[in-house]
Amino acid sequence: MATLEIKDLHASVTTDEGTKEILKGVNLTVRSGEVHAIMGPNGSGKSTLSYAIAGHPKYEVTSGEVLLDGENVLEMSVDERARAGLFLAMQYPVEVPGVSMSNFLRSAATAVRGEAPKLREWVKEVREEMAKLDIPSEFAERSVNEGFSGGEKKRHEILQLALLKPKIAVLDETDSGLDVDALRVVSRAVNEFTAGNDAGVMLITHYTRILKHIKPDVVHVFADGRIAESGGTELADELEEHGYVKYVGKAEAAAL
Amino acid sequence: MTVAENTTENNVRSALREGAVVPPSSRGERFTGYDVEAFEVPTGREEIWRFTPMKRLRGLHQGGDAVVPTGKVTLSVDAPPEVTVETVGREDERLGQAGAPGDRVAAQAYSSFTEATIVSVGAETTLSRPAVITVTGPGKDLLAYGHLQIRLAPYAQASLVLDHRGSGTYADNVEFITGEGARLTVVSVQDWDDDAVHVSEHHLQLGKDSTVKHTVVTLGGDLVRLSPTARFAAPGGDVELLGLYFADAGQHQEHRLFVDHAQPHCKSHVTYKGALQGEGAHSVWIGDVLIRSAAEGTDTYELNRNLLLTDSARADSVPNLEIETGEIEGAGHASATGRFDDEQLFYLQSRGIDEATARRLVVRGFFFEILNRIDVPELRQRLEAEIDEELQAIGH
Numbered sequence: 001m002a003t004l005e006i007k008d009l010h011a012s013v014t015t016d017e018g019t020k021e022i023l024k025g026v027n028l029t030v031r032s033g034e035v036h037a038i039m040g041p042n043g044s045g046k047s048t049l050s051y052a053i054a055g056h057p058k059y060e061v062t063s064g065e066v067l068l069d070g071e072n073v074l075e076m077s078v079d080e081r082a083r084a085g086l087f088l089a090m091q092y093p094v095e096v097p098g099v100s101m102s103n104f105l106r107s108a109a110t111a112v113r114g115e116a117p118k119l120r121e122w123v124k125e126v127r128e129e130m131a132k133l134d135i136p137s138e139f140a141e142r143s144v145n146e147g148f149s150g151g152e153k154k155r156h157e158i159l160q161l162a163l164l165k166p167k168i169a170v171l172d173e174t175d176s177g178l179d180v181d182a183l184r185v186v187s188r189a190v191n192e193f194t195a196g197n198d199a200g201v202m203l204i205t206h207y208t209r210i211l212k213h214i215k216p217d218v219v220h221v222f223a224d225g226r227i228a229e230s231g232g233t234e235l236a237d238e239l240e241e242h243g244y245v246k247y248v249g250k251a252e253a254a255a256l
Numbered sequence: 257m258t259v260a261e262n263t264t265e266n267n268v269r270s271a272l273r274e275g276a277v278v279p280p281s282s283r284g285e286r287f288t289g290y291d292v293e294a295f296e297v298p299t300g301r302e303e304i305w306r307f308t309p310m311k312r313l314r315g316l317h318q319g320g321d322a323v324v325p326t327g328k329v330t331l332s333v334d335a336p337p338e339v340t341v342e343t344v345g346r347e348d349e350r351l352g353q354a355g356a357p358g359d360r361v362a363a364q365a366y367s368s369f370t371e372a373t374i375v376s377v378g379a380e381t382t383l384s385r386p387a388v389i390t391v392t393g394p395g396k397d398l399l400a401y402g403h404l405q406i407r408l409a410p411y412a413q414a415s416l417v418l419d420h421r422g423s424g425t426y427a428d429n430v431e432f433i434t435g436e437g438a439r440l441t442v443v444s445v446q447d448w449d450d451d452a453v454h455v456s457e458h459h460l461q462l463g464k465d466s467t468v469k470h471t472v473v474t475l476g477g478d479l480v481r482l483s484p485t486a487r488f489a490a491p492g493g494d495v496e497l498l499g500l501y502f503a504d505a506g507q508h509q510e511h512r513l514f515v516d517h518a519q520p521h522c523k524s525h526v527t528y529k530g531a532l533q534g535e536g537a538h539s540v541w542i543g544d545v546l547i548r549s550a551a552e553g554t555d556t557y558e559l560n561r562n563l564l565l566t567d568s569a570r571a572d573s574v575p576n577l578e579i580e581t582g583e584i585e586g587a588g589h590a591s592a593t594g595r596f597d598d599e600q601l602f603y604l605q606s607r608g609i610d611e612a613t614a615r616r617l618v619v620r621g622f623f624f625e626i627l628n629r630i631d632v633p634e635l636r637q638r639l640e641a642e643i644d645e646e647l648q649a650i651g652h
Contacts, residue, residue: 054602054606055606056602057598057602077605077611078602078605078606079605079606079607079608079609079610079611079614081606082605082606082607082608083608087606088606090603090606093603094597094599094600094602094603095600096600096603096604096617096618096621097621097622097624098620098621098622098623098624098625099617099618099620099621099624103617104604104607104617107604107607107609107613107617108604108607108608108609111607111608111609111610111613112607112608143621144603160607164607164608
């Protein structure tokens with residue numbers, strides 16, 4: 001049983017134009033076994049929330065708390081957060097030339113599990129998870145994300161989710177760039193992960209389409225750096241119909 | 257994905273050049289000669305010396321008392337029986353066949369050596385294992401000169417390691433001469449102690465349809481200036497020039513390449529990659545390629561990439577491409593210098609990998625395309641371990 005508590009979180013980003021506050025007091029609690037959909041229009045700060053939780057150096061948390069089972073996440077380094085049980089499936093996974101996917105996955109699993117997985121079992125485990133995601137086996141020897149299509153990158157993010165088995169997973173627009181078939185495959189893997197592990201999920205998305213495959217327990221509307229409204233799946237239905245106009249003052253669809 | 261390909265003004269004077277730099281005169285017209293006295297004493301302002309810290313050359317370029325040899329290198333050859341190793345005097349008429357020295361220090365070395373080593377492989381002979389030539393420096397505060405020639409007869413095949421270790425000051429010329437259809441793979445490792453100064457010119461001369469893969473790995477030394485020059489004696493040659501360097505605080509590592517395409521249907525492919533870290537770490541890469549009017553059907557590409565691991569390091573990178581005929585297969589170059597990519601670091605760390613391991617993965621990945629092409633497994637493993645050690649020296 002794990003709990004991620006986000007309390008009055010404020011974060012800003014510094015660019016050439018100066019410092020800009022993006023998160024303006026986020027409050028959210030995610031427990032294992034729960035799927036929270038975080039839905040918001042473009043530029044509302046959804047991705048910033050995910051990066052702030054993961055500890056991206058570009059985003060500075062100016063106040064508030066993030067606690068994982070009572071431990072202060074904000075004091076941890078990026079890798080410590082991952083080892084503590086947090087995982088971020090990124091919207092734009094990074095290419096690391098010259099580092100093979102298999103080497104990367106094994107290094108990550110060794111770090112998160114605290115010991116190197118036994119080679120034979122590991123190979124089998126990776127092969128099975130790759131098969132579930134329809135990832136051809138030759139990807140294991142390719143450089144991390146290098147030359148991957150958008151969909152291939154997203155599948156590999158979920159592959160890492162399946163192998164690293166975090167307590168709390170943040171999936172940042174995992175659905176974007178996926179065609180119907182890929183969305184189905186990826187959603188199935190996420191559902192399998194939540195069914196087989198005592199984990200909580202924050203599903204960040206702009207569109208409602210992934211919610212047809214992954215059923216959220218709670219739906220939050222994220223607007224202007226904070227959660228504007230929370231509810232059940234009926235809230236997603238409402239967004240599907242009316243878009244984000246109510247929250248941003250202009251029409252922005254939540255359905256394709 | 258933000259900065260790896262960007263240049264940083266503070267650190268990179270000329271890292272990313274969009275067009276070929278036009279030298280004041282053709283690269284082909286630059287003076288060469290065997291006699292040191294035929295060269296003027298450089299001031300450091302000349303094009304070929306302007307990146308080199310002249311004060312650290314210990315007078316090698318100046319003549320006089322400073323260039324009198326005070327020591328000797330130890331050269332040992334560990335080679336399979338198919339290899340012939342000879343020690344010859346200056347009068348041996350095979351010496352100098354691959355080309356004349358292109359700067360005063362190389363000419364000083366050519367004018368000063370007393371004996372040379374010729375390592376040869378007979379026609380249609382394939383070495384049963386790589387030959388390893390270890391050159392140990394003369395020792396601290398001592399100066400030595402050397403001359404080495406590698407000869408492959410027609411259709412010979414050989415893999416060779418040239419391993420430089422120890423300390424002192426060393427200037428030398430190394431000739432690589434391949435006969436028709438011969439295939440040579442050579443890795444020259446500059447693994448000197450911290451005090452060493454090494455100025456070296458490698459002269460490659462490729463016979464008809466011969467293939468040479470020449471790899472330079474520079475890790476040690478106070479100052480290393482290595483100038484590989486490749487020439488084709490006949491059509492159909494294929495040369496690959498690979499390089500890996502890792503400059504630490506205070507180290508100057510300079511690689512000056514010249515590929516002279518004067519024969520038709522030859523190929524050259526250059527890939528040099530360097531990492532730099534620490535105060536005063538400085539690398540220089542010059543990639544001159546000349547396609548003369550006779551060299552129709554030439555195919556050439558050169559690439560230099562530098563990875564700045566700390567802010568205080570500096571990489572200079574200057575590709576020069578001169579083309580005198582339009583009848584070529586292809587010609588191109590690329591050069592990029594960037595800081596360590598924080599996004600890569602974040603990505604790896606977000607999967608639980610600690611920062612030191614993540615950095616090691618990224619740097620190893622950066623060098624992978626060079627290391628992966630070193631086909632002597634023991635050497636590749638040793639170099640990987642040494643690169644890991646270099647990384648541990650970063651102040652984190």
